[in-house]
Amino acid sequence: MDKCTLFTLCFFTFIIGIKTHEKQLTVNIEPRKQDCFFENISEKQTVELDYQVIDGGHGDLDITFQTYDPHGRILLADYKKAGNTHTLTTQLTGDYKFCFDNTFSSFNTKTVFFEIIIESDDDFGGGNIDGINSEEVYELKIQDIQDIVNRVRSDMNKIRVLQDVIKSIEARDRNLAEENFFKVTTFSMIQIIVMIVVGSIQVIMLRSLFDDNSRVHKIWKNLESYR
Template sequence: MTSKIIFLYFVVQLIHLASSFEKEFTVSIDPSKEDCFYHTLKAGESAEIEYQVISGGHGELDISLNILDPIGRIIVADFKKSENSHKIDAKENGDYRFCFDNKFSSISTKTVFFELIVDNSEEDKWGSDENYNFDGIEPDEIYNLKIEDVQELVNNVRDHLNKVRHLQDMIKSTEARDRNVAEETFFKVNTYSMLTLVVMILVCLVQLVMVKSLFDEKSKIHHIWSYIEKILH
């Protein structure tokens, strides 16, 4: 009987987990553009968004974020941030907008990784003892099994798994960002090195022509140099 109750409890928890929403996205925001993503929330639900700019397209790793409620009021406003996280509580039913704004950049495309987590307000109802109805089992027998301990254990396991997965996602996005920064630095170093090499070659050619002209009596540079020597002497 005990194993049956525990099994039913785990089934209820799995149904609850399946009803929650958690999604990850990697998007590219073109210069002078704004991209918005919509998600429907019910009153009492909470949504958490965490974002990070992993590529700046030869520009700064920053982006602006605006979160708007169904009426169009701005709830959260970030300006030129490389990463941040926000949690909002829905006051009314409707579509909430999560807008990434790259209008301040005219040439750089920004690649943004973000994760959206929606907590269902029904979570506490699932977790309360009054919603468990096991036929043929007396209430005293249920409480003697300390089902609240099983509930706490399952919740802890769920929370730790979510934290582990979230940490892995952030590590992955950080690695992508570091790789993009390294590639950008490599591109800048190569470009600067090529420009420096070209300038050095041009300087060497100019010096070679100048020195050769000084010893050529028919060249204009030789005549100018001779005239300068006469003036100085």
């Protein structure tokens, strides 16, 4: 067996042992409420969590986030943050709980983008592949191949997470721009209406002062007579 064939066989044997489970959610958390989500996770697994508040319902972009293990113990906790990224290694097998708490908000509904990536590596059986003797395994340094693949996989996961974060931040910025546009438009319309009303009152008052039959003119004359 040549070295190229051996490398390919070792590479795909290692890749088969990689298991990745990924979920993405976009949820609305009502004011004064808490929503929790459950995921069954085995022990010795790496869990990457990322969340971003992409819309605050004309309010602050923040949420309280907590992660619980199967026994109800708090593993992670963020208080009133716009987003964060966490990585943890599970020690127990069971249902893990992920909660978003918006009870501190009285009126604003929060829209949250949430992503969870669960990874596990099966044992890599270098040296037990049929047709490969110990000398060939030693020559190609199977451990080096495993380290390279680990780095490639880690970099790819980081790129994917970064792309998701950028996408959620872009959605948040778009919502902020739309909210600011609504505020500016509403304030401008109110200003225009106030200016029209005040201008109309001023015109009416001035005309009434020079009209002998108007009530304003009579009141003005009476005030002058008292002086």
